Amino acid sequence: xxxxxxxxxxxxxxxxxxxxxxxxxxxxxxxxxxxxxxxxxxxxxxxxxxxxxxxxxxxxxxxxxxxxxxxxxxxxxxxxxxxxxxxxxxxxxxxxxxxxxxxxxxxxxxxxxxxxxxxxxxxxxxxxxxxxxxxxxxxxxxxxxxxxxxxxxxxxxxxxxxxxxxxxxxxxxxxxxxxxxxxxxxxxxxxxxxxxxxxxxxxxxxxxxxxxxxxxxxxxxxxxxxxxxxxxxxxxxxxxxxxxxxxxxxx
Amino acid sequence: xxxxxxxxxxxxxxxxxxxxxxxxxxxxxxxxxxxxxxxxxxxxxxxxxxxxxxxxxxxxxxxxxxxxxxxxxxxxxxxxxxxxxxxxxxxxxxxxxxxxxxxxxxxxxxxxxxxxxxxxxxxxxxxxxxxxxxxxxxxxxxxxxxxxxxxxxxxxxxxxxxxxxxxxxxxxxxxxxxxxxxxxxxxxxxxxxxxxxxxxxxxxxxxxxxxxxxxxxxxxxxxxxxxxxxxxxxx
Numbered sequence: 240x241x242x243x244x245x246x247x248x249x250x251x252x253x254x255x256x257x258x259x260x261x262x263x264x265x266x267x268x269x270x271x272x273x274x275x276x277x278x279x280x281x282x283x284x285x286x287x288x289x290x291x292x293x294x295x296x297x298x299x300x301x302x303x304x305x306x307x308x309x310x311x312x313x314x315x316x317x318x319x320x321x322x323x324x325x326x327x328x329x330x331x332x333x334x335x336x337x338x339x340x341x342x343x344x345x346x347x348x349x350x351x352x353x354x355x356x357x358x359x360x361x362x363x364x365x366x367x368x369x370x371x372x373x374x375x376x377x378x379x380x381x382x383x384x385x386x387x388x389x390x391x392x393x394x395x396x397x398x399x400x401x402x403x404x405x406x407x408x409x410x411x412x413x414x415x416x417x418x419x420x421x422x423x424x425x426x427x428x429x430x431x432x433x434x435x436x437x438x439x440x441x442x443x444x445x446x447x448x449x450x451x452x453x454x455x456x457x458x459x460x461x462x463x464x465x466x467x468x469x470x471x472x473x474x475x476x477x478x479x480x481x482x483x484x485x486x487x488x489x490x
Numbered sequence: 491x492x493x494x495x496x497x498x499x500x501x502x503x504x505x506x507x508x509x510x511x512x513x514x515x516x517x518x519x520x521x522x523x524x525x526x527x528x529x530x531x532x533x534x535x536x537x538x539x540x541x542x543x544x545x546x547x548x549x550x551x552x553x554x555x556x557x558x559x560x561x562x563x564x565x566x567x568x569x570x571x572x573x574x575x576x577x578x579x580x581x582x583x584x585x586x587x588x589x590x591x592x593x594x595x596x597x598x599x600x601x602x603x604x605x606x607x608x609x610x611x612x613x614x615x616x617x618x619x620x621x622x623x624x625x626x627x628x629x630x631x632x633x634x635x636x637x638x639x640x641x642x643x644x645x646x647x648x649x650x651x652x653x654x655x656x657x658x659x660x661x662x663x664x665x666x667x668x669x670x671x672x673x674x675x676x677x678x679x680x681x682x683x684x685x686x687x688x689x690x691x692x693x694x695x696x697x698x699x700x701x702x703x704x705x706x707x708x709x710x711x712x713x714x715x716x717x718x719x720x721x722x723x724x725x
Contacts, residue, residue, distance in 0.1 A: 306695075307691075310649070310694065310695045311653070311694045311695055311698070315670075315687060315691055318687065411559070415561040415562070415563075419656075421563055421567075449575065453571045453572050457564060457571070460564055461564060461568070464564065465555075468558075
């Protein structure tokens with residue numbers, strides 16, 4: 240235990256910027272994954288809810304997709320994607336200060352996160368769709384909207400508005416889930432902190448690893464995750480609080 | 491992905507089936523023990539959050555916010571390395587049980603709090619006027635009513651807990667995911683990527699799907715019953 244030496248790790252040249260870049264990549268990964276997942280999840284949710292009759296094959300496909308990915312751990316998909324996912328040439332080159340190997344890992348990590356999160360987001364959006372009264376469809380049809388138009392202009396906007404808080408808290412989950420990459424890809428926050436900890440004897444000036452190193456480094460990671468996620472969850476709560484008033488006013 | 495259709499790869503899987511069964515057993519045991527811990531913590535902190543005493547409520551709030559806003563991987567690593575670096579003899583499974591239990595406990599606490607919060611206030615006042623103490627009010631009147639609201643989200647948290655056992659991999663545990671990974675990358679066993687991952691996924695699916703299906707069904711039934719009640723009351 241030597242707190243001064245442990246804190247000197249953070250002052251070591253390059254350490255803080257290395258961790259800072261990790262934070263940036265954690266955020267980039269998560270936001271990218273959630274944005275793509277919202278698109279994919281919407282398609283899946285619409286298919287699972289409204290593909291009847293001749294197009295019911297799409298309902299089966301999306302149901303199987305959602306249930307398979309929702310009921311298996313993310314780490315499994317990370318393993319599979321890092322080995323088996325093809326990476327287009329466009330991403331397999333030097334970009335944003337990453338080597339081409341790291342870019343490949345970044346791409347595959349996003350794919351794995353999208354596969355997993357899209358199934359969860361699909362279920363969230365389906366919850367929003369189920370809350371829409373049937374009369375909305377009938378009203379839209381009598382006004383001459385086609386099925387696609389009804390979905391785009393009438394049903395989806397209402398469904399999204401209903402699930403905004405849940406989607407925001409899914410971003411929190413995604414940020415937390417991205418830490419599963421810790422052992423495999425040295426680009427996001429958790430893996431970078433672990434990497435520094437593994438060689439902390441080189442940074443703390445004592446020459447050996449100490450318990451206080453763990454506290455300082457993981458404490459820093461804890462604070463960073465906490466600040467990001469707590470801000471988001473406060474935003475979620477504010478939106479949820481404002482919600483009922485608005486509906487009353489509308490009624 | 492060629493090994494998907496190669497009989498040798500599947501043969502290898504069959505030869506080493508004990509590895510997967512051990513991993514599966516470890517995953518289930520870890521999840522079960524962590525669930526027990528999570529339930530204890532969940533009810534404890536959930537009741538604290540619903541108690542109305544400022545200090546207890548603040549304590550429960552701090553626990554829930556700190557745990558829910560940081561990744562379980564970080565918490566597990568933290569616990570493991572602190573123990574390892576202070577040269578305490580560590581059992582990885584025990585570390586996993588504690589950190590997963592604490593993590594899931596925070597979610598359980600929120601579920602319990604929301605369940606108690608959904609009971610009308612008049613029930614508390616009525617119980618008090620009849621001379622019930624705090625604990626007997628909770629035990630005999632509030633919890634029996636809120637249990638049906640509490641259970642479906644709790645089952646969902648159970649599914650998450652089972653999936654989260656995979657983060658034992660980070661500290662080198664012996665759960666299903668870790669053993670699958672060391673199987674496919676091992677010197678003598680390596681190679682059979684596709685069959686091994688498929689088996690691992692199927693085993694997880696077999697446990698998680700019935701549970702999450704049950705939770706979804708349950709919620710729909712509850713919602714339907716509720717809206718019927720509203721209709722009756724309106725009529």
